[in-house]
Amino acid sequence: MAAITIYDGAESIGGNKIYVEDNQRGVFLDFGMNYARRSAFFVDFLNERAVRGIHDMLYLDIIPRINVYRQDLLTSDVEPLIKSYPKVSPEAVLLSHAHTDHNGNIGLLDHGIPVVASATSIAIMKAMRDIKSSGLGGDIAYSTLREKDKNNSNLLKTEGSKYQGRQFCYAGKCNPELSEFISDKPGSGGRNAKKLDGCGLEALGKKELPFEIKPFEVNHSIYGAMAYTLRSNNTSLAYTGDFRIGDNAKQLPDFIKEAKNSSVLIIEGTRTGRSGDMDVTETxxxxxxxxxxxxxxxxxxxxxxxxxxxxxxxxKRIAREIGRQLVITAKDAYYLYAIGCAAGTCSTDGLLVYDELKDKKACKYETETLAQDCPVEYVRNHEIKDNPDGYILCMSFYDIKQLLDIEPRGGAYIYSSSEAYSEEQEIDFEKLKNWLELFSIEPHGFTFDNGKPKFIKGFHASGHATGEELERVIDAVDPDVLIPVHTQNNGWFKEKWEQTRLVKNGETIEI
Ligand SMILES: [Zn+2]
Structure with a gap:
């Protein structure tokens, strides 16, 4: 018997955790963080307590109540609970792309569960962890092992700095250098140092999994996004992950061709619920x-x-065309280096890195790995201050404090990102406004209307398919069963296609 269980992501944007099984063997399609659920309880400095392992996330139903998690994250009070939950034994997680609403809980999974992803996604996940641990769930490429505190077994502590890596299987092409990159932890003494335990990289084709799996590159707002088809004796299924067509339609035909042979199509529906959505392409x-x-x-x-x-x-292209130099953060340079390892190219060429005034002791990825393997050219605050017309600075709201050292007078802030969807994000814009006024910088891409940010069309393109694009894909694939996920408006699908199955979180359907 084959079945699909959507543990999460059925009725929210993100948090996809879809289990597909046949004959008691199965794989997860994504294992992401459900931010909507998480933000119902947590904000800024109010977070899950790592010393309690997965306790808080389990208690608040931020993660599903199943027996699948890392043993070293279970405190004594959680252990019996976990044993009482249904055991799920995925043989892999097939990751669609490296956005945290799709991968942000993988770090909680047993270290023995490998992750299948594009080489680019693998590189991005490894770089993310090297830059900073973003909580237990975000420790995907490797994590610090924990153990129960001897004085109180409901608390966890780290065992010194013992790291445990995870196995990856690359789907599609991969440059051999990636293998070196994923097993090398910055700051552990360079390339001759001991490699991360448990890390490994092999081709998807070499891995014996319960399904015949085919990956297909799709276009999304992050490089390395994949759709998959899965086939076994009893079932065939296609999963889009997040995707768009936009002005790059060339990748999708291969996926559609293969998906036509699938009886089930699991498709994202992010934009079906957003009213007044704007149709803008990267061009x-x-x-x-x-x-x-x-x-x-x-x-x-x-x-x-x-x-x-x-x-x-x-x-980068605009900078070249208007005679400026593009300046990025060291973090972005490291991501580009990582992607370069996966692709066998160097993508930091022609870019400058902002030499931030910071304590670089904790930035081994920058001071050791980048410095050694991908030397970048730095630009300092006073150089930009002396010649502000010479640069485009790629910085986000959280980097805006750097302006205190650059001290610009005038200029433009181009906001090229998604609208504020929450009150917290709107509050960020109020602060941004103060910063821009302080330095007489003109905002573009948004204005203020009665104190609230209002976004201007043309500065940002969504990474998700429009309703019309979804229709094109669904009609072309023409599945027997259509399951929408990653949406707040699954009724949109039900109205249009009678083969739509609305599955609730935690529900299993036979296929
Ligand atoms: Zn995404």
């Missing part, structure tokens, strides 16, 4: 941002979401 974004940048006097700051390297390429 439009280039045109708008280029026109805005053309006559700017003073500094240009480009703000786009973290790890959106396609957008970075757009600003």
């Amino acid at each position: 439009n974004v280039y045109d708008t941002c280029k026109a805005t940048s053309d006559d700017v006097k003073g500094i240009i700051i480009a703000d786009f979401s973290a790890r959106n390297f396609e957008r970075l390429e757009i600003f």
Whole structure:
């Protein structure tokens, strides 16, 4: 018997955790963080307590109540609970892409569960962990092992700095250098040092899994996004992950061709619920941002979401065309280096890295790995201050404090990212407004209307398919069963396709 259980992500944007099984053998499609659920309880400095392992997330139903998690994250009070939950034994997680709403809980899974992903996604996940541990669930490539405190077994402590790595299987092409990159922890003494325990990289084709799996590159707002088809004796299924068609339709036909042979289609529906959605492509974004940048006097700051390297390429092109140099953060340089390891190219060429005034002791990825393997050219605050017309700075709201050292007078802040969807995000814009006023920098991409940010069309393109694009894909695939996920409006599908199955979180359907 084959079955699908959607543990999470059925009725929210993100948090996908979809278990597909046949004959008691199965795989997860993504294992992401459900931010909507998490933000119902946590904010800023109110967080899950790592010393309690997975307790808080389990208690608050931020993660599903199943027996699948790392043993070293179970405190004494959680252990019997976990034993009482259904045992799920995935043989792999097939990751669609490296956004945290799709991978942000993988770090909680037993270390023996490998992750299948594109080489680019693997590189990004490893770089993310090297830059900073983003909590237990985000420790995907490797994590610090924990043990129960001898004085109180409901508390966990770390066993010195013993790291445990995870196995990856790359789907599609991969440069051999990636293998070296994923087993090397920055700061552990360079390439001759001891490699991370448990790390490994092999080709998807070499791995014996319960399904025949085919990966397909898709276009999304992060490089390395994949759709998958899965086939076994009893079932066949296609999963889109997050995708868009936009002005890059060339990748999708292969997936559609293969998906046509699948009886089940699991598809994302992010934009079906967003009213007044704007239809903008990356080409439009280039045109708008280029026109805005053309006559700017003073500094240009480009703000786009973290790890959106396609957008970075757009600003690199604009910088070249208007005779400025593109300046990125050391973090972004490290991501580009990581992606370069996966692709066998060097993607930091022609870029400058901002030499932030910071204590670099904790930045081994920068002072050791980048310095040794991918030396970058730095630019310092006073150089930008003396010649603000010479640069485009790629910085986000959280980097804005750097302006205190650069002290610009005038210029443009180009906001090239998604609208504020929450009150917290709106509050960030109020603060951004104060910063920009302080340095007389003109905002582009948003204005203020009655104290609330209002977003201007053309500066940002969504990473998700429009309703019309979804229709095209679904009609072309013509599945027997259609399961929408990653949406707040699954009724949109039900109205249009009678084969739609609305599955609730935690529900299992036979296929
Ligand atoms: Zn995504």
